[in-house]
Amino acid sequence: MTVPLPLPLTVYRQPESLGAGHDLDFALELLRRARSGQLGPTLRLYRPEPTVAFGQRDANLPGFAAAEEACRNLGFEPLVRKAGGRAAAYHPGSLVIDHIEPHADAIVGAKARFSVFGELLAGALRSVGVHAAVGEIPGEYCPGEFSVHGEDPDFPAHRIKLIGTAQRVVSGGWLFSSVIVVEDSAPIREVLTASYAALGLDWDPTTAGAANDLLPHVDVSAVEDAVVAAYGTYADVLDGDFRTLLA
8 A cells, every 4th residue: 555645644753651541542532533523644653651551351351450460560550452452561662653544434444454554564674674574473462463573583483573553443533553662572571471371361471572682773763763754655744743732
């Protein structure tokens, strides 16, 4: 999908987290604005506070209260997101991307977006030197057909999940959210191990990692710039002032 949109995609780089819960809620607020015609195609990027975003199914499991407690003990805020999937963790070494668009028939192309934007984001990682590809790897946390994983160039059999994606579709618009884990993977593995154990869910902790586990010099700023450049192949992009979204 390389044909530019009828309207440009405005990129808002959020300078700091609004708080774990507020950040999630603000994405839904932007979706509300888009569906009501108050906001055009928008890309919001930010570095989040330490958060574990549980899926709706997780919240119904007997071990959920214990999982919440484990997260707080490790310095992560436990939240339940509107989208599906299982628990995913992120922190300031990660980049969250919220892509919001108004659309008269938002359900059209919903599944295709996972493929299109998964490939786009994998390409962004490849552009900074990470060996990245789209596809679920056995044992990954919050498994998904269109997850993006990275490969160790010296040990190709060692693959780690780097990007998880989720989508919310409503009448009049859609929100496609992605999280890229770029730096400092140890706390991510630790909190996911504790959370999944409390929930009684199996997974392979060796599948959790960060881009700089594979390419030590890469950082969030470089990945953020690469993501914006990659979105330039999807639409004409414009720089926006995030403060205008808070007015």
